[in-house]
Amino acid sequence: MSFLLPVVVLTGLFLALAGGLIVAERVLINYGICQIDINAGGRALEVDGGQTLLSALYGEEIFIPSACGGRGACSYCKVTVLSGGGPVLPTETPYLTRKEVRSGARLACQVKVREDIELRIPEELLNVKLFSATVERTISVTHDIKEVRLALLEPEEISHQPGQYAQVRAPSPDGPVFRAYSISSPVYEPRVVELIVRLVPGGIGSTYLHNVQEGDTVTFTGPFGEFRLNEDPQVEIVCVGGGCGMAPMRNIIYSLYERWPERACWLFFGCRTTQDIFYLDEYEQLAREHPNFRVIYALSDPLEPGEQWDGETGFIHLSVDKHLEAGVKRQAFLCGPPPMIEAVTRVLEEKGLRPDDIFYDKF
Numbered sequence: 001m002s003f004l005l006p007v008v009v010l011t012g013l014f015l016a017l018a019g020g021l022i023v024a025e026r027v028l029i030n031y032g033i034c035q036i037d038i039n040a041g042g043r044a045l046e047v048d049g050g051q052t053l054l055s056a057l058y059g060e061e062i063f064i065p066s067a068c069g070g071r072g073a074c075s076y077c078k079v080t081v082l083s084g085g086g087p088v089l090p091t092e093t094p095y096l097t098r099k100e101v102r103s104g105a106r107l108a109c110q111v112k113v114r115e116d117i118e119l120r121i122p123e124e125l126l127n128v129k130l131f132s133a134t135v136e137r138t139i140s141v142t143h144d145i146k147e148v149r150l151a152l153l154e155p156e157e158i159s160h161q162p163g164q165y166a167q168v169r170a171p172s173p174d175g176p177v178f179r180a181y182s183i184s185s186p187v188y189e190p191r192v193v194e195l196i197v198r199l200v201p202g203g204i205g206s207t208y209l210h211n212v213q214e215g216d217t218v219t220f221t222g223p224f225g226e227f228r229l230n231e232d233p234q235v236e237i238v239c240v241g242g243g244c245g246m247a248p249m250r251n252i253i254y255s256l257y258e259r260w261p262e263r264a265c266w267l268f269f270g271c272r273t274t275q276d277i278f279y280l281d282e283y284e285q286l287a288r289e290h291p292n293f294r295v296i297y298a299l300s301d302p303l304e305p306g307e308q309w310d311g312e313t314g315f316i317h318l319s320v321d322k323h324l325e326a327g328v329k330r331q332a333f334l335c336g337p338p339p340m341i342e343a344v345t346r347v348l349e350e351k352g353l354r355p356d357d358i359f360y361d362k363f
Ligand SMILES: Cc1cc2nc3c(=O)[nH]c(=O)nc-3n(C[C@H](O)[C@H](O)[C@H](O)COP(=O)(O)OP(=O)(O)OC[C@H]3O[C@@H](n4cnc5c(N)ncnc54)[C@H](O)[C@@H]3O)c2cc1C
Pocket: 067, 165, 179, 180, 181, 182, 183, 195, 196, 197, 198, 199, 200, 201, 202, 203, 204, 205, 206, 207, 244, 245, 247, 248, 361, 362, 363
């Protein structure tokens, strides 16, 4: 055990030194006011140096996606820094390909503003807004999933694409954090935003949303995300979800049938047990109204004694494989845990879908 002592002492010294440097940077070094130039003169900002690029942009109401709340764990906050961002940090390299590094991609939550910065961000992010809304109702749809319906206060309307998401601000002991939640209400209801939230035990954002009460005010930014529905009505739509991955699918399906009542669309939804099934009755009704809509739920866990289920069983990618014939022009939207996304993507590629036609959010 004696060999452990030097290791513990060295680690302690290293941590103390790193902590000291962080505090010294915060307290002693004043970077003054720095200029941020966005999209070659499109927007010019003056911000206090010393903060992260993500915070500096947030302070100017430019909302970059940050699904992990700035912890350097999601890579959603990628921006292109053309000059002034300093060297790429070890906390960024796992999320950046060599090509991205060469083109200046950086994680905005890891870049510190220490000098003037030239930045490029997608134009649509400049239109992302901060919304306040009141909780209109909450409904438990399963033992761990709640539907939360928000009526917008300011601005009164949101314009989003089916499958996009919002970032909800949740209080935490260390200050507010943001968490991403897909918008489940359809695009033709611009005055509301509905969310479908699975409770993660001990999770900050999901616990907050599971406890909001009717009349509470909720703040969020949005819309974010790259899901874009193909406008060609001949292209079949395939939605595959699991758990709270239902939210974007619901938006896509209802928005789709409002606009193209005849369009072909599949919903494959994976649940573990019958306890996890929700919205199935509603989708079966929708399928009666729109004969080109097919809905398939599958249970992955074996049935418990006394549990009734005459639908499909097994992992959802097996159902996708079983039902979809190859060679049809399709676009697919996938939402759920990473192993599900990977397995379904493989099946869809075997059926002839190109990577560009497969959109996904892993969570
Ligand atoms: C684009 C996008 C869209 C999303 N849409 C939805 C949605 O519609 N509905 C929804 O419910 N969620 C959605 N999520 C996930 C959501 O953003 C949060 O990550 C999730 O609610 C957990 O956040 P939290 O603050 O409750 O937990 P945290 O406080 O972040 O985490 C608490 C602990 O739980 C662990 N943990 C975090 N997430 C999970 C998980 N999924 N399963 C198990 N353990 C976990 C963490 O490692 C940590 O130890 C989406 C995520 C992304 C990136």
